[in-house]
Amino acid sequence: MHHITTIVTGREWATLTWSDGLTQSLYAPWLRDNAQDSQTVHPGNGQRLIDIADLPENAAFRSATLSTDGSLAITFDPDGHESVYPASWLRGFAAPAQDPYGPRLWPTGFTVARFEYGKIIADRDTERNWLTAIARDGIALVTDAPVEPETVCAIAENFGFVRETNYGRLFDVRSVENPTNMAFTSAGLMVHTDNPYRDPVPGLQLLHCLQNETDGGGSLFVDGFQVADRLRRDDPEAFRILSTTWLPFRFHDATVDLQARAPMITVDDKGRVVTIRYNNRSIAPADLSAADLPAFYDAYRKFSHYLRNPEVEATLRLAPGDCVVFDNMRVLHGRKGFAPGKRWLQGCYADKDAVYGRLRIGDDKTVQQM
Ligand SMILES: [Fe+2]
Known part of the structure; x- marks a missing residue:
């Protein structure tokens, strides 16, 4: 399992580096919109509780720290909202897995299962x-x-x-x-x-x-x-x-x-x-x-x-x-x-x-x- 080694933050953008060398750019408004905390998504069903228009237009990074469990803790400007992002959740966007149910073109000699x-x-x-x-x-x-x-x-x-x-x-x-x-x-x-x-x-x-x-x-x-x-x-x-x-x-x-x-x-x-x-x-x-x-x-x-x-x-x-x-x-x-x-x-x-x-x-x- 890959882990985050460093994070470098600017105002709107942050760059993660993963243990396998992969880098990932994160856009603050995207992270804010997709926060996984209980103010942003319903803890029971995972559905988003906020609409994009409810969020500040100028969401930016105030601070970003790596927790001991490998997750990423973000505090956002301008409203001080705090949210934690699990490493596995972030990794899913850095290197999306191949869809196991995507179409596979018929090879020569294809027979119907x-x-x-x-x-x-x-x-x-x-x-x-x-x-x-x-x-x-x-x-x-x-x-x-x-x-x-x-x-x-x-x-x-x-x-x-x-x-x-x-x-x-x-x-x-x-x-x-x-x-x-x-x-x-x-x-x-x-x-x-x-x-x-x-x-x-x-x-x-x-x-x-x-x-x-x-x-x-x-x-x-x-x-x-x-x-x-x-x-x-x-x-x-x-x-x-x-x-x-x-x-x-x-x-x-x-x-x-x-x-x-x-x-x-x-x-x-x-x-x-x-x-x-x-x-x-x-x-x-x-x-x-x-x-x-x-x-x-x-x-x-x-x-x-x-x-x-x-x-x-x-x-x-x-x-x-x-x-x-x-x-x-x-x-x-x-x-x-x-x-x-x-x-x-x-x-x-x-x-x-x-x-x-x-x-x-x-x-x-x-x-x-x-
Ligand atoms: Fe037909």
Whole structure:
């Protein structure tokens, strides 16, 4: 465990040096705002009791001393507020740990991890391994679940809540006559993310197989983050266009007209791809200027070719009792054509934060609420 060796303070800034040589700059208003004392945060639930506007505008260091237990005791100007900062708390900002549940791009030869339903229910470690696979790989397969309608909702409720939509609490995927949606035909489907016309877009999709008597109908999955990364390497300009061009998506039927605008590839403040929205059926006519259309179409076409011929993809032939759970903001799914009437899946959506929230329980014993 590293400890603080020295602290040098100015008015607004202080510099810590750690035992491994790491240095850390601390800004007085930031420290004051994030004080851990009982006047600043509730001792029971850890929630902040003050608002930034309650604090002096010109918070500065009056004194800073290292305690014998290694923590840092600060007295602030101008109000004389005192607070103590544990070394482990400060260190977490000097060298943030890697997110254990962050995405890991599929390697060549990737296979979808499989977990028996009974073990997920009975054994907390198996449940954690299952949720970790969903978080890291963006996909995991549950096997040997009951072959009963509505089981898909019970599986989602192991870790979170079913996200109900205008399709209902769950949706049936099988061929019908006069389909309102191409999902309900026996045609093959280009890989896609579901429902980019929703805001927010569904985070997780679960598909539970109740019947599959066809030779065809294999389900195809593609790591959208991997494909987007490849596009960024090969053609940075195409990646830039798809990650900055906002596009309209739309679904409408007799009861609802859902519309949302978003880029095809969403990148966060650290340059990481966080969401893919790709759906050839529900992308609406791009409302771009004439000057931007040609380059957009070049980038869009290139991304589509990459998705059809990805470096990595996974194929699953779902058997009755199988339920695939995947990150709908990352993993695209599609299927090959099949003979009508012999394949029945039930699907539902759920939010991703439930998975991460459940995984982090046990990682950190401190109670923190928003
Ligand atoms: Fe779909």
